[in-house]
Amino acid sequence: MxxxxxxxxxxxxxxxxxxxxxxxxxxxxxxxxxxxxxxxxxxxxxxxxxxxxxSLWVAAVTNQLNALQHSSNLYYSEPCVRLAELLCERTGMEKVFFSNSGAEANECAIKVARKYAAEKKGSDCYKIVTLKNSFHGRTITTLAATGQDVFHKDFLPLTEGFIYCEANNSQQLRKIAETENIAAIMFECVQGEGGVLPLDQEFINTIFEISENYGILTIADEVQTGNGRTGELYSYMHYGVKPDIVSTAKGLAGGLPLGATMLGERVKDVLTPSSHGSTFGGNPVACAGALNILSRIDxxxxxxxxxxxxxxxxxxxxxxxxxxxxxxxxxxxxxxxxxxxxxxxxxxxxxxxxxxxxxxxxxxxxxxxxxxxxxxxxxxxxxxxx
Ligand SMILES: Cc1ncc(COP(=O)(O)O)c(C=O)c1O
Missing domain, CATH: 3.90.1150.10 (Aspartate Aminotransferase, domain 1)
Known part of the structure; x- marks a missing residue:
């Protein structure tokens, strides 16, 4: 064969x-x-x-591979700390949770949003608005976040609590915010799998205005758009806004599996010991690759x-x-x-x-x-x- x-x-x-x-x-x-x-x-x-x-990336990765390939999150490890520091310095975010893929980075973002909202507003505030035609991953929860029925149909019931708003429809988003108990709004600034469609500046402004007025978190899914891909380090930077949570993966480690969920001021202390975790998350080889990539995206x-x-x-x-x-x-x-x-x-x-x-x-x-x-x-x- x-x-x-x-x-x-x-x-x-x-x-x-x-x-x-x-x-x-x-x-x-x-x-x-x-x-x-x-x-x-x-x-x-x-x-x-x-x-x-x-060549530079291969050297960074092989150096780390020859030193220590994995240590688990039971011990301190330098590559992931240095990467988290660099990500925070470059974005103004406060803390980072590392995982292994885009779906996991989004899963963490969703968990953070739910925990924050439950603690601030009560356990019935858990709904997350995502956009029609979006793509956020293939776990049962990130599939639920994905606003495309075609991905849902064989896997019902999905995680409940997602409301889908038409992209660039500010009026519909305002109506949802007025009538529903919302924890967060999650969006890709450029819908990738949905057909490479950027959001309008006006719609992004509406998301952040609603976030401000209702105390709703903003989550930018930068899995595909992140790490220099759109001509800014992260695509939200084109729009002059600062999300509460930024998820990324794909290009972050230049070809090794690594996801990162960056947490801003409002949510930096939401995750507490054992509230989340990952065996491979923050793997030193992947982080050494990412350090090399990120430091070259100038x-x-x-x-x-x-x-x-x-x-x-x-x-x-x-x-x-x-x-x-x-x-x-x-x-x-x-x-x-x-x-x-x-x-x-x-x-x-x-x-x-x-x-x-x-x-x-x-x-x-x-x-x-x-x-x-x-x-x-x-x-x-x-x-x-x-
Ligand atoms: C915007 C976005 N979010 C999440 C994902 C899922 O990432 P992964 O396949 O690494 O789980 C993708 C993958 O295409 C994506 O484009």
């Missing part, structure tokens, strides 16, 4: 994989098992922040992300076969006249990897993708659109 046959024989059937077996990579180039080269604009779904096997890199973004938007908006381009920074969605899957498959044949979000072609290149590779890849996409 070859890899594809063994995959379908032994791996649970949850993924519709592309017909490519990736073997090795360096920077924004990746090679399959037959030696074919691809320019990667998907980065393992916004995970490989500096591409494949970036203003210079962020402005390069914005420049590359402007280049892609300009080129693709003017291309034949493009209906629209949405998103921010290096998180972009292209609405195409042709079926998106056809465009993706055509790009693969021409040596460029792009992925899908709803009916769009989604681009999530490495933040440091060299300009010549980006230019080459964009030209391949343009050819595939016709």
């Amino acid at each position: 070859d890899i594809k046959e063994k995959d379908s024989r032994y791996i649970a059937n949850t993924y519709a994989r592309f017909p490519i077996t990736l073997k090795e990579g360096k920077g924004s180039l990746v090679y399959d098992d037959k030696g074919a080269q691809y320019i990667d604009l998907g980065t393992g779904i916004a995970v490989n922040t500096f591409g494949y096997c970036d 203003q210079k890199l962020l402005s390069q992300v914005r420049e590359k973004s402007n280049y892609i938007i300009e080129k693709l908006s003017a291309a034949k076969g493009v209906k629209s381009v949405s998103g921010m920074g290096l998180m972009l969605g292209i609405e195409t006249e042709k079926d998106a899957s056809e465009v993706i498959s055509q790009c693969q044949k021409q040596g460029v990897l792009v992925i899908k979000a709803k009916n769009k072609v989604r681009l999530l290149p490495a933040l440091n993708i060299p300009f010549d590779l980006l230019e080459k890849a964009v030209n391949v996409i343009i050819d595939a659109l016709e």
Whole structure:
């Protein structure tokens, strides 16, 4: 049996994989098992922040791997403390809880919001408003938070207490806040899996105005948008607001599993001994990787992300076969006249990897993708659109 046959024989059937077996990579180039080269604009779904096997990141991770691979949270450990300090310094948040994935980072955010609201307002204040078309993860509770029925249908009943508001509908959000007992509002500034759709400034303003007026917590899900992806360190920073809770994962450790739930002033002391925990959370190897990544996402890199973004938007908006381009920074969605899957498959044949979000072609290149590779890849996409 070859890899594809063994995959379908032994791996649970949850993924519709592309017909490519990736073997090795360096920077924004990746090679399959037959030696074919691809320019990667998907980065393992916004995970490989500096591409494949970036030398500085590999050195940081292997140094830690040679020193101590895991210690559990029964002992103090330097990499996770240094990472928490850096995250707090860069965001103005106060404390961090580490986990291993986006879903877990959101699960923690939800637990913090419920505990805070129960202590402040009583145990019947537990509802969380999330947005229609959002995506927050695949555990039973983060599925419940996800405002898309298509993900819910086989797993009912889900955790109760989520109310779904239409994105960018301030009037509906105000009505919910007036009539329901709300603990928190949770949102992605750019809905990623929902089709790369940024929220309006006016709607974000309404979320924070309601938060202020009703003492409702704000939770920014920065799992996909975080860690430089949108051209700011975290996407909420584009909007001039400061959430109470920020969850992130994906690109944080540059290719290793790590989730972080950052807690602001109002909620920094909500978690108490044994109220939450994780065996692997804050793993020293993942944290060493994240320290390397985060310390390199500086203003210079962020402005390069914005420049590359402007280049892609300009080129693709003017291309034949493009209906629209949405998103921010290096998180972009292209609405195409042709079926998106056809465009993706055509790009693969021409040596460029792009992925899908709803009916769009989604681009999530490495933040440091060299300009010549980006230019080459964009030209391949343009050819595939016709
Ligand atoms: C915004 C958002 N939140 C949460 C998740 C879930 O993250 P994970 O797959 O690491 O659990 C994702 C994954 O795509 C995401 O895009």
